[in-house]
Amino acid sequence: MKRIIVISLFISLTFNCLFTLLGGIFLAKRGGLPYLFDYLSRLTKNNSSPPSLTSPTYLHQTSQFELLTINNDSIIFLGDSLTAEGKWSELFANPKIKNRGIGGDTTIGVIARLDKIIESQPQKIFLMIGVNDIYQGVSANTVYNNYRTILERFHQETPTTKVYIQSILPINKKLVIYPTAANNQQISQLNSQLKQLAAEFSYTYVDIFSSLADEENNLKPIYTHDGIHLNGQGYRPWKEILAEYVNDD
């Protein structure tokens, strides 16, 4: 009896040590405890409703947007952090450009703040949204339907607005800080759908993806420090592509 207990204890302890050791090595390679806590933090956040729409930052931004004036002369850049982090009115030296990007936003988030955009009947809208949907595991079908909702509202409620549907940008999973199930194949598939949707609504589809991707469809490392967002160099080709659409009448 005693012997069995001792052997069981020994086996249990050995396995404990082994797994702890392997876990430790894995963790150290990934960046140690900060990585673990970050990862757990993201996991627990993603299990609840999307953080974007209820986070203080999101509420702060949307409430400021409510106070600001846009009108039928405005050029709206609508999207998530990739749009938000671009200094568009400075890049184009054009004060008509209004940045309406919010970090973490999704297709559902954009739908929730369409009223303010539509009531202003802006001159142009440059839309880029959806990578956070993919990140959060929203189904391709839902993203597609949300896009359709957005475009139908533009089409019916602000018919004189020129709408530009920008491709989602590639990511680089080797550089991504947080592990994600999202991949560039999903992004390319969504882009194909967006191109079709744009044609259906007679809106302009603008391919930014190809200019930022390497030959394996990954976001070029020279454009990013985190595999998703862009440094100044990354905004350059994006701006070049948009220039003809921003500046035309």
Add this chain to the structure above:
Amino acid sequence: MKRIIVISLFISLTFNCLFTLLGGIFLAKRGGLPYLFDYLSRLTKNNSSPPSLTSPTYLHQTSQFELLTINNDSIIFLGDSLTAEGKWSELFANPKIKNRGIGGDTTIGVIARLDKIIESQPQKIFLMIGVNDIYQGVSANTVYNNYRTILERFHQETPTTKVYIQSILPINKKLVIYPTAANNQQISQLNSQLKQLAAEFSYTYVDIFSSLADEENNLKPIYTHDGIHLNGQGYRPWKEILAEYVNDD
């Protein structure tokens, strides 16, 4: 002997259960596991070098700023997230305003990016920086010396620039999501020093603190969702105060 082991085990288990129970209740009140992982994530990050200056977002922003043009006509808003999140050029309908706020920035971060600002010899600089220093536990003496470094460089290297030193804003610890040792007394003390420094350099000190604080010197809850950052309503009084300085010649 057996009895002692059993009693020890019983005491040990009782205390374990008790502490687990108390810990669970405490955690549940604070927001459960997401709170714990967020808290641990912040703790481990703060133990290394300040996250702001090496984070991808910081590198992305600074590299974009390097590409953008500012000149001797520009009005620079220089600071941290509180500056970054304000749509200043829209709020004042003034395209000369360039937002050079970066989330998480500190006095050291501002010093590191002074060259680009100074070489443009801007018309005006509105500076608000320091609350992240206090958050990160940087000593009052160090913050003061960093401010002196910033102001001396402005004074000597861009003497025609009008510099406006804005007070640090109050926080509201009841609403703060992450526990912090920072408090409004520290912020008020720093503001007193900034007022003196401004006088010493013949720069204008602008008190924003008083307009956003309640009678107990806490950030008014109507202005914030997280006890630190501002919603649209919070940017209104701030803008009102700055209007005379932004619009004068």
